[in-house]
Amino acid sequence: MTEALVPIARINWRRKITRHKVFRRVLPWLVIFAIFALWQLFVMAFDIEEFVLPAPTAIFAAAWQWHLPILDNAWQTFMTTAIGFLFAILFGLLAGVAIGSSSLVYDGFYPALVGFNAIPKVAVVPILVIWFGIGTVPAVITAFLLSFFPILVNVAAGIATVEPELQDVLRALGASRWQVIRKIGLPRSMPYFFASLKVAITVAFVGSIVAETVAGNKGIGNLMLVASSRFEVPLAFAGLLMTSVMGIAMYAIASAIERKMTGWATRGTDGGTFVPAG
Amino acid sequence: MKNFVHLDRVALRYGEDNEGTLALQNLSFQVDRSEFVAVVGPSGCGKSTLMKVVTGLWPPTMGRVKVGGHEVDRPLSITGMAFQNPTLLPWRTTISNIMLPLEIVEPHRSKLKHDRASYEESGRKLLELVGLEDFAGHFPWQLSGGMQQRASLCRALIHEPALLMLDEPFAALDMFTREELWLVLQELWLARRPTVILVTHDLREAVFLADRVYVMSARPGSIIAERKVELPRPRELAMSYEPFAVNMVHELREHISAARSAV
Numbered sequence: 454m455t456e457a458l459v460p461i462a463r464i465n466w467r468r469k470i471t472r473h474k475v476f477r478r479v480l481p482w483l484v485i486f487a488i489f490a491l492w493q494l495f496v497m498a499f500d501i502e503e504f505v506l507p508a509p510t511a512i513f514a515a516a517w518q519w520h521l522p523i524l525d526n527a528w529q530t531f532m533t534t535a536i537g538f539l540f541a542i543l544f545g546l547l548a549g550v551a552i553g554s555s556s557l558v559y560d561g562f563y564p565a566l567v568g569f570n571a572i573p574k575v576a577v578v579p580i581l582v583i584w585f586g587i588g589t590v591p592a593v594i595t596a597f598l599l600s601f602f603p604i605l606v607n608v609a610a611g612i613a614t615v616e617p618e619l620q621d622v623l624r625a626l627g628a629s630r631w632q633v634i635r636k637i638g639l640p641r642s643m644p645y646f647f648a649s650l651k652v653a654i655t656v657a658f659v660g661s662i663v664a665e666t667v668a669g670n671k672g673i674g675n676l677m678l679v680a681s682s683r684f685e686v687p688l689a690f691a692g693l694l695m696t697s698v699m700g701i702a703m704y705a706i707a708s709a710i711e712r713k714m715t716g717w718a719t720r721g722t723d724g725g726t727f728v729p730a731g
Numbered sequence: 732m733k734n735f736v737h738l739d740r741v742a743l744r745y746g747e748d749n750e751g752t753l754a755l756q757n758l759s760f761q762v763d764r765s766e767f768v769a770v771v772g773p774s775g776c777g778k779s780t781l782m783k784v785v786t787g788l789w790p791p792t793m794g795r796v797k798v799g800g801h802e803v804d805r806p807l808s809i810t811g812m813a814f815q816n817p818t819l820l821p822w823r824t825t826i827s828n829i830m831l832p833l834e835i836v837e838p839h840r841s842k843l844k845h846d847r848a849s850y851e852e853s854g855r856k857l858l859e860l861v862g863l864e865d866f867a868g869h870f871p872w873q874l875s876g877g878m879q880q881r882a883s884l885c886r887a888l889i890h891e892p893a894l895l896m897l898d899e900p901f902a903a904l905d906m907f908t909r910e911e912l913w914l915v916l917q918e919l920w921l922a923r924r925p926t927v928i929l930v931t932h933d934l935r936e937a938v939f940l941a942d943r944v945y946v947m948s949a950r951p952g953s954i955i956a957e958r959k960v961e962l963p964r965p966r967e968l969a970m971s972y973e974p975f976a977v978n979m980v981h982e983l984r985e986h987i988s989a990a991r992s993a994v
Contacts, residue, residue, distance in 0.1 A: 621812060622812050622814075625787075625806055625807065626811075626832050627806055627808025627836060632835055637820065717821050717872075
């Protein structure tokens with residue numbers, strides 16, 4: 454009798470797990486929707502003026518009304534972010550490998566880099582304007598400056614923490630320093646690298662927008678600045694909404710790449726196959 | 732060849748000047764070609780340091796190190812190494828892990844591109860020898876500790892090194908797996924006959940596997956005793972419980988406790 458019952462119980466159990474998974478997928482959307490709903494209720498209940506805090510409906514209306522300029526400026530912001538970010542990847546990787554693989558380079562350069570990183574990048578923008586004028590270039594450079602450091606630190610950490618025994622194995626085969634980096638250091642630092650991309654892309658985005666706000670003539674940052682100076686607060690909020698959508702999109706792309714490239718480091722946590730070993 | 736590995740009054744002091752720890756002092760020993768030698772000693776006696784000196788990873792502070800008749804003045808490229816930690820690369824499959832040395836050691840390195848198929852074939856043969864033939868495409872995290880250690884042994888042997896250095900390779904395994912791997916190691920050794928230096932703190936392991944056992948003193952390490960193990964090959968596990976082996980284990984144990992109390 455129990456034998457007949459077991460499979461049914463198991464089916465129910467499976468179903469429960471599937472239902473749980475579906476719920477997990479839907480949950481983020483529910484949270485976002487709930488935030489907007491509460492916001493809408495709050496604004497309506499206290500009858501808050503539009504120029505103080507516009508209701509989500511007003512923001513969506515403004516976003517629709519101004520969708521062409523918003524998209525145009527978003528594209529500009531996306532381009533400056535992407536260019537600055539690509540440079541950050543290039544230099545972050547190179548400098549990370551150099552700093553991680555040589556304690557001499559590390560000791561020499563690291564303090565200066567930390568000091569440099571401690572400078573608020575907003576403070577640098579006016580100087581960039583003096584050098585390059587208003588527009589795209591300061592935004593690209595700010596994006597680069599902000600996103601460069603997390604990439605460098607992570608790549609350097611990945612390379613510097615190679616197990617000494619593993620190094621011995623290779624060196625006892627007559628491997629050169631570069632071979633040790635290429636065969637072990639670089640692949641080993643890849644999870645660190647891709648994890649840092651998620652952080653870096655977000656801060657690059659913040660960098661572009663800050664520069665556009667302070668010294669831009671185009672881009673989402675500039676659009677929000679202009680909108681709020683004209684008291685078109687719903688439009689300013691629509692700009693904010695756009696930045697946050699773009700931020701999520703870029704983060705999602707970065708983490709998709711991460712999963713594809715370094716699945717071995719996150720096995721099991723995202724549906725990686727598990728083969729029990731005996 | 733007699734004295735394939737020859738250490739002559741070697742001393743090694745870590746750190747610069749005369750302030751670092753003296754790890755080895757006045758240490759001399761010889762290993763013949765194709766001989767299986769075990770080095771035992773109290774913990775912290777500098778067994779692992781000895782490995783680094785022999786393979787040229789650390790230059791000795793005093794004395795001479797010769798391997799194959801040549802003075803060692805840089806890391807040797809004829810060595811295979813395995814440690815207590817299997818240190819497999821988690822991003823590579825088993826077969827690709829064990830083929831790593833071929834990507835570094837000449838002449839394999841230049842030939843690998845054209846002959847990948849035949850090299851992979853020999854890699855698979857090696858895996859078959861240690862019973863891992865079905866796990867060539869698996870990643871290290873999919874293998875048990877014992878299986879990882881087998882793969883690590885294969886990686887140490889794939890390039891047919893003249894000298895195999897094993898630093899407590901089975902120390903982290905349970906007793907049954909350990910004994911199983913003793914047999915695997917013996918089989919590998921009988922098949923290829925590399926010169927082996929096995930560092931261990933397991934005296935039964937030393938007696939079962941080695942032709943000759945060296946006993947090291949406490950730090951600073953030097954050789955205080957040497958015993959030949961005259962058991963026929965291939966040896967069987969039961970032999971390690973027979974009077975000859977048991978007596979030798981007892982004798983070695985006494986040497987080591989004497990060395991420890993001498994500190």
